[in-house]
Structures are given as structure tokens and as C-alpha cells.
Amino acid sequence: MDDRFDTDNIDEIIHGRVRLGLMAYLSGVESASFGELKERTGTTDGNLSTHMRKLEDAGYVAVTKAFKGRRPLTTAAMTETGRKAWIAYLDAMRGLLEGG
Secondary structure, X not given: OOHHHOHHHOOHHHXXXXXXXXXXXXXXXXXXXXXXXXXXXXXXXXXXXXXXXXXXXXXXXXXXXXXXXXXXXXXXXXXXXXXXXXXXXXXXXXXXXXXX
């Protein structure tokens, strides 16, 4: 099999539609609030929380909980591990596209 057309190199954690959207968005910003991510991905609170937890458990994003005044504020940022995984994911997808 051509090494460039190897679907085993596709990161299953990132590849899900919502997680892919989260990683794509977070790759272009320093951090984003839960509300901003919810709006950008069009998900429910529970769905977003589930996908964020998967990315957080993998070490791809860091989630911070704080308060802004009296209101809770949850933000997420891509970690260095997440950035490396994101680049590897894009390279793997590029290999599929160029190898096909």
C-alpha cells in the first residue's frame, strides 16, 4: 500500500465532525469561550461538553474554568500536543488527497 494513502494515520479523536470543527477553530485563536465554541459548532451544551472532554482527555485542549464577575466562564485553548496532532492530522489528510 502506498504510504501516502494510509487511513491508519487518521487521528480518530480529531476526525469526528464536531471535534474536527473544534480543532480547526481553536487552531486559529488563542482561546475561545464555551459559548463561542457552541455557537461556531452549532452543538448543544451536552454535545459540546462530551466532545471537549474527549479532546481534553487526549491532551489536545486545555479547559479553564473561572468566573467573570459572578458568571462562570469556561474557555478552551489548543495545547502544544494538540497543535502537533492537528498538523499530523492535516498531513495525513493531505497524503490521502495527493495519494488518491
